[in-house]
Amino acid sequence: MSDTALLDVREVEGGYGEYRVLDGLSIRVGEDEVVAVLGPNGHGKTTLLRMISGLLRPARGSIYFHGQPIHARAPAEIAGLGISHIPQGDLVFPQMLVRENILAGAYLRWSERCERMRRILEDFPRLVPRLNVPARVLSGGERRMLALARGLMGGPQLLIVDEPSLGLAPSVRDSVYALLRKCAGDGISMLLVEEKATHLEGLADRVYVVESGRVVLEGAAVEILRDRSQLLRAYMG
Amino acid sequence: MGVRESLPRISATLLALLAVAAPLPFILPEYMITTLIMFFIWAVVAQSWNLVWGIAGVWTLGQMAIFAMAGYVTGWLILHLGLSPYLAAVLGIVGAVAASVVMALPSIRLRGVYVILMTISFHEIFRILLTTDTSGFTGGIFGLPPFEGFVSGDLGFGERTLIQYYIALAMLLVTAPIVWCILHSRLGLAFKAMGQNPLYAAARGISIFRTQVLAFIISGVLAGAAGAYWAQYFGTMQPAVLSYDTMVMVFAMMVVGGWASFSGPILGAFIMVWLSELLHATHELRELLLGLVIFVVSVTLPDGFAPKCARLLRLIREKAAPPRDAAARLPVRDR
């Protein structure tokens, strides 16, 4: 683990109204590191991501990015600092064309939008023939691709992806993971959330297992992912 | 709280209100009595509007058209068929209910702003047809010529106002408890369920069609009664009741008082009637101040005055009689 953490989540608690989802959860993501958070559904993974990107405010605890506290900032500001969150359900802009969706992602880097779009589309060949259709007609896989492309347009230092493989056909899932590997190779730090550990090998550096809003297991990905029995035990409680 | 258990409380409240309101004509100057009559009329209309908009969640702007329909039918029947004002008023209410149902049916499958647009269209068509009518049927922009209302014109102005005051008071004191009982009945529950979540209400077996039409019918009866009363009180009927200004005024009563509550529209009618009376003294600044009040109240108190007043009353009551145990301190939800 690197000493200067890019993202440092310390003891966050909170959730939705009275309902507390996170219960003193701490994770760190280092520079150039890919971290995966694993855990069963409904145990606070998405909530954690929403707190990092500012969509939800933690009741207690703090979140630092580059050593700066961000837990009280507005989501647009946090995105401006270089965190890009690909949310669950993708949240593409349905009535806008695919091209316009991608351009919306370039809001923070508007002057470089053409150059960035050309470069990013090289990695998303499936989107190229679909550029001039409204995003609502895309298939689930294309939608995920679009969400990723849009999220990369702002040139993030940290990419947060909520269940990258959720609801995708195997072939599409493989290409999503191939893309994520490429991003990691390009030096983008990443925080991924997944329910299953199956596709993380060779991508994740470190893994946290979260249960009932707390980290129950953490370690290097090679160890944790190899030792399935340990993982299984953590899942079963 | 069920309807039956609260009957003693309702009757007590009614008697108290009656005791306060009955001697007023002998105490207050005449212009205040006529203002109070306006308050009674508009309170009933605002109440009827709130039943559909605030409680049942159907955003209609057609209430003034219903009101006007009752007035026109009443006046027309008195004028042209020579019916007794009472019979004409009853038929006027029937006409209002018919108009209400006509608006209810096409808006059943719409929601929110779309209902506003649908009903404002009906209102506008009615208004334009009335004002551009040159056939003499409705009197066009001049309205229906004068006719005689409940109280014979032989009496002096003061006596007529006195009798009209009691009729209007009776109208409010009869309709308000009925609305209260409806709100606290099974039907009222269905209205509220539909207003808050129509999909869920439908899933729980509430027929949206039936509930919405019923809401419009009840509301039509109330607005119709007020409209028929209005026509005979003034002894004429003019398309001015359909003007944008009048609609805004009555709508403001509902919003300023507090939509979605029982007492809100009545409170709002009281505030707005007196406010507009007070503002007469400011002459050309009247409209400006009225607009400012509506603007400021809707921005600062989006729920209107009623919840604030309810909280105040509760505080006073708690001060006067502190609750015996801790359980009574739990927050009570606004009705």
Add this chain to the structure above:
Amino acid sequence: MNTAVSIVYTGFVLGSIFATSAVGLALMYGTLRFLNLAHGGFLIVGGYVAWLVADRLGVPFYLAMVIATVAGAGLGLLTYFSMLRPLLGVGSPRWDIATIMASVGLAIIIEAVILLVFGPRLKSLPPAIDGKIIVGTIVVQYNALFIGVLAVLILVVTHWFLKSSRSGIALRAVAENVQAAYLMGIPSGRVFASTVAIAGALATAAGVLLGSFYLLRPSGGLDPMMTAIVVVVFGGLGSIPGTIVAAYIIGMLQAAVSVFLGVKWASPVLFAFMILVLIVRPYGLYGRPEDVRV
């Protein structure tokens, strides 16, 4: 033949004006879910400001147009900061009712101020261009044609702005999904403010166009606002391309009704048309069905 040409010509001019005035309304509804019932007030402010600088101060028409537009943007910002921002986040039915009511209050204030400042007498804007040509039996006023073309120009610029500019894309992104827009780093507050400013500017610009067509009076914004509302509904509440197409269709319809049935019937037919649209196709030409139904 002549009747048809006349309807198309009048319909084009009317449609262009309707479109400019309706686009502002559609923008506000689309991004903020705010049905601005002070829209008529905005329109009329445009007319009076233009009259003030053009007729009283003798400023040329195009400059008067620019000044009125700037005033509209200012009025929009004032509306945003005094009324919409304090209400942001109050939740669905409250937001709608409070904003509608507050905008009605604002409309009354605007009308009252105009009455106090300018008095009740009718005013007319000097025409931008004098002269006319006669085509067959139709009199084509150069001014009317100019107004129509100017309206189209405004629409083209608005379209470009929404399609290609940074603020335009941000505006549409916020309109479609505020949360997703946040994640792109788009600050919703600034977008809301600029939307209302732009919508206000469009409304006053449309008011200038209307003012060079009809006489100005303090309550004169009400009827064009109603037309704008019908146009916006027909277009599919909040959809910009839908609004523009709808404006031309309704312009033609108005022109045809005036020719065949008489001017008296223009408004009733318009509202009957709105009822019909709401029954048959409540989501309008370009809207989304899921927004409408229970």
